Amino acid sequence: MIEMVNVSKVYKNGVTAVNKLSVKIEQGEFVYIVGPSGAGKSTFIKMLYREEKASEGSIKIGKFDLMKIKEREVPMLRRYVGVVFQDFKLLPKLTVYENIAYAMEVVEKTPKQIEKRVFEVLDLVKLKHKARMFPTELSGGEQQRIAIARAIVNMPGILIADEPTGNLDPDTSLEIMDILDEINSQGTTILMATHNSQIVNDIKHRVLAVENGRIVRDQQEGEYGYEI
Numbered sequence: 145m146i147e148m149v150n151v152s153k154v155y156k157n158g159v160t161a162v163n164k165l166s167v168k169i170e171q172g173e174f175v176y177i178v179g180p181s182g183a184g185k186s187t188f189i190k191m192l193y194r195e196e197k198a199s200e201g202s203i204k205i206g207k208f209d210l211m212k213i214k215e216r217e218v219p220m221l222r223r224y225v226g227v228v229f230q231d232f233k234l235l236p237k238l239t240v241y242e243n244i245a246y247a248m249e250v251v252e253k254t255p256k257q258i259e260k261r262v263f264e265v266l267d268l269v270k271l272k273h274k275a276r277m278f279p280t281e282l283s284g285g286e287q288q289r290i291a292i293a294r295a296i297v298n299m300p301g302i303l304i305a306d307e308p309t310g311n312l313d314p315d316t317s318l319e320i321m322d323i324l325d326e327i328n329s330q331g332t333t334i335l336m337a338t339h340n341s342q343i344v345n346d347i348k349h350r351v352l353a354v355e356n357g358r359i360v361r362d363q364q365e366g367e368y369g370y371e372i
C-alpha cells in the first residue's frame with residue numbers, strides 16, 4: 145500500500161535529507177518513525193503527501209504513483225493521506241465544527257452529510273460538546289484531538305502524524321495514542337514520526353529507525369528485544 149524504492153531527496157541547498165530509502169508498509173499497519181534530529185523523518189513523510197517532491201526513486205501509495213502524479217490529482221492524494229502536526233495547525237478564527245467541516249467542503253457532499261460526518265469524528269475524539277468553541281478555548285490535547293478529527297474526516301487510507309505528542313504532557317500524549325490506536329483498529333494505516341521513546345517502548349508497533357536519510361533498523365511489533 146505504501147512502497148518506496150530507492151527514494152532520495154536533495155534540497156536546493158544541496159542537503160541530502162533522504163538517501164536511497166526503500167520500505168514497504170501494508171494497509172492497516174501502525175509504524176513509528178524514529179531517529180535523531182535532522183535524520184530525515186519529516187522529509188520522508190512530507191514526500192508521502194506531496195509537501196516535498198522526491199528527487200529520485202519510486203513512491204507508490206494506494207493507487208497513486210507519486211513520481212507520475214498530475215497536479216490535478218494532488219487534491220485526491222491529500223484526501224487519501226490525512227496529516228496531523230505537532231502544532232495542530234487549526235484555523236483560529238473558525239470554530240471546532242467549522243475547522244473540521246472546512247476540510248470536507250472540497251469533497252462533494254450535502255450540508256446534512258457534512259454535519260453527520262463532522263459529529264461522527266467529533267464523537268470519536270470525544271469532543272462533540274466543544275463543537276461551537278474556538279481552538280484558543282481548548283487545551284493542547286483537545287486541539288490535537290480536533291486536528292486528528294479533521295485529518296480523518298474524509299476517511300483517509302493513511303494517517304500521517306509528525307510528532308503529534310510533541311507539545312503535550314505524558315497523560316495527554318497517552319490519550320492521543322488511544323485515539324490513534326482506535327483509528328488504526330478501524331483499518332487506517334498510521335505513520336507517526338516521534339521522539340517520544342516512552343510511547344514507542346510502551347505502546348508497541350513496528351519501528352523504522354532513520355539515520356542520515358536511511359532506514360537503519362526495521363523492527364516489527366513482535367521483535368521488541370531492547371529499549372528504543
Ligand SMILES: Nc1ncnc2c1ncn2[C@@H]1O[C@H](COP(=O)(O)OP(=O)(O)OP(=O)(O)O)[C@@H](O)[C@H]1O
Pocket residue numbers: 155156157159160161179180181182183184185186187188
Ligand atoms: N526545506 C529544506 N531546505 C533545505 N534543507 C532542509 C529542508 N528541510 C529539511 N532540511 C534538511 O534536511 C535534513 C533532514 O531534515 P528533517 O526535517 O527531515 O529531519 P527530522 O528527522 O524530521 O528532524 P527533527 O526530528 O529535528 O524534526 C536536515 O539536515 C535539514 O536541515
